[in-house]
Amino acid sequence: MxxxxxxxxxxxxxxxxxxxxxxxxxxxxxxxxxxxxxxxxxxxxxxxxxxxxxxxxxxxxxxxxxxxxxxxxxxxxxxxxxxxxxxxxxLTRLNQVRSVDSLNATMVVEAGVTLHAARAAAEKAGALFPLRIGSEGSCQIGGNLSTNAGGTAVLRYGNMRDLVLGLEVVLPNGEIWNGLRALRKDNAGYDLKHLFIGAEGTLGIITAAVLKMYPIPRAKCVAMLGSGSADHALEAFGLLRQRLGTDVTAFELISSDAMTLVLGYLGRQTSPLPTTHPWYVLVEMSSTSSQEMGEAAFYSALGELADKGMIDDAVIASNEKQATDFWLVREEISDAQTRTRGSVRCDISVPLSSIPRFIRETSAKVMAVAPATRMVIYGHVGDGNVHFNPLRPADMAPEDYLTRHGEAITKLVDDAAMALNGSISAEHGIGAAKCDALLHVRSQVELKLAWRVKRALDPANLMNPAKVLPLMPAD
The missing domain is CATH 3.30.43.10 (Uridine Diphospho-n-acetylenolpyruvylglucosamine Reductase, domain 2)
Known part of the structure; x- marks a missing residue:
């Protein structure tokens, strides 16, 4: 320069x-x-x-x-x-919580506020900002919005698109759009904020947002469950949802290989359960009822799961420390993969009813391509999001595995998701890595429409170029 x-x-x-x-x-x-x-x-x-x-x-x-x-x-x-x-x-220096309105249950935060700081600001006001991600100490609200982040509480509260009421955005020409309206009803024209949420900075730069806050639950129960199959685990989710409704805050599926990996990373010998299982489920229930009433409903539902053979074992957290420890096991799987290296990271979503089939059939295809692969599978299956991340065999170098199998595995995983009316990106966005893949999973009508929006706002293609959209089509 x-x-x-x-x-x-x-x-x-x-x-x-x-x-x-x-x-x-x-x-x-x-x-x-x-x-x-x-x-x-x-x-x-x-x-x-x-x-x-x-x-x-x-x-x-x-x-x-x-x-x-x-x-x-x-x-x-x-x-x-x-x-x-x-x-x-x-955007790190844009780190101010501008205001908190407890009665309206909203707060205005700048883009560089970390997710942890946003959650702390809500808690200080006696409220909850429910987005939960393992990287909350470093990820920032602007990035959460730009990728439409999901996390572990989507099941109850929705993803980032559901948690925002208004935005402030710097447009590609430098103009400032002030859309910081804290309204739950506003039908005065197009809802422009949704153009920028999930756009990964390709249409403008989010500088501040009005975020929703929620009541802090009075009751919370967390349990680690063991199950014999993904089919049984999803049946368990269906029954829990029938019995507990929207109080089911999180339902996280963890494969045996994923559990083994994270336990080794954490230096532990055993999982929270006393015996090993093909599949584990971390489930959280939260409610505005009393702790006593919440526990009674939760224990009753888990008992019914066991009676029906959907789960084989369960350990319920007896205190907040144990609940945090259960969640640590789940949240550290991603870092365990990063440190181990040689993981093919696929972030897909399919309809809930298709999850067991997807896991079963796609695992078999991966093993046929790359025998001895560790099937690190986990994620927010209560909302259809599976992190399907085949990991190299322990005796194979990371570079060798990714060079030999990475592209083929990614394609077969994406193809399997699309064949079940799913998506190749559930919550991680597109970034630079998946631009070309969109050519195969989005219609020409969709892609041309997206580029018309891009050209209208950023005609010179200067905002985060070569991200989110594949190569600009000819007119």
Missing amino acids: SNHHVNHLISIVGPANVLVGEDVQSFATDYRGVFRGQALAVVRPASTAEVSAVVAYCNRNDIPVVPQGGNTSLLGGSVPDASGTAVLLS
């Missing part, structure tokens, strides 16, 4: 907040070290006005802009390409 450009950006955000040279690299690499790029500079604005000024300058000078939050994306959505032509715009 010319000194002229650097000096102008410094005039906007100050010399300490424009990084060049070696200081760029930690921002231009994703946290797993899988996606690596280059950037002309890293710019760290501290206000919406500064974001606007930086984006407007880049727009006038045909400089691509790659927005970045906590850089926890699994698909390279927050990393620039290798050309070194883009400005990487870090």
Whole structure:
């Protein structure tokens, strides 16, 4: 980047907040070290006005802009390409909780507020912000919105799209759209916020949001269950939903291979259950009723699951520490894979009724392609989201496994999901990794419509280019 450009950006955000040279690299690499790029500079604005000024300058000078939050994306959505032509715009300094309205059950937070800080702000106000992700200490609200994050409580509260009422967005030309309306009913024209949620910064940069808050549950019960098959586990979910309704907050399925992997990573000998099982389920119930009433309903439902042969064992957390420990087992599976290396990460969704079939048939196909693969399967199956992540055999080098089998496994997993009317991306987005795959799973009508929206807002294709959408089609 010319000194002229650097000096102008410094005039906007100050010399300490424009990084060049070696200081760029930690921002231009994703946290797993899988996606690596280059950037002309890293710019760290501290206000919406500064974001606007930086984006407007880049727009006038045909400089691509790659927005970045906590850089926890699994698909390279927050990393620039290798050309070194883009400005990487870090939103970390936009970290203020602007306001909390307890009666309206909303709060206005800036894009750089971490998910942990947003949850803490709600708790301080005597409320709950329910989004839960293992990376909550580092992921940021802007990134959560830009990827339409899901997590472990979608079953009850919905994903990020369901948790926001209004947005503030810097558009590709630098204009600021102030849509920070804390209204649950507003039919005055198009609901523009949904253009930007899940767009991964390709249509504009989210700088602030109005988030919904909820009552803190008075009752909570957490249990680890053992089951003989995925079919029985899904039957158990159906019965729990009948008995407990929307009080079923989370229903997480964990394969035996996934449990073995995470226990080794955590340095533990046994799971929370005294015996091993082909499948494990972590289930959480939360309610605004009393703890006593919640426990009675929960225990009764689990007893019925056991009587019907849907589960073979169960351990109910006796206190908050034990409940947290159960959740730690689930949440550390992702890091266990990252540290082990050699995992083919597939984030698919299918209708709930198709999950057992998907797991059974797709596992067989993977084993046929790559025998001795460890079938690390887990996820939020209560909402149809399966993290289907075949892991290299213990005696095979990560690079060898991914080179020999990675592409083939990804394709057969995606194909299997689509054959069951599913999706190749449930909650991780598209980023850079899955752009080309969209050519095979989205119709030409959908892709052309998406590009019309992109061209209307970002005609020069400067906002996070080569992300989310495949190559621009000819007119």
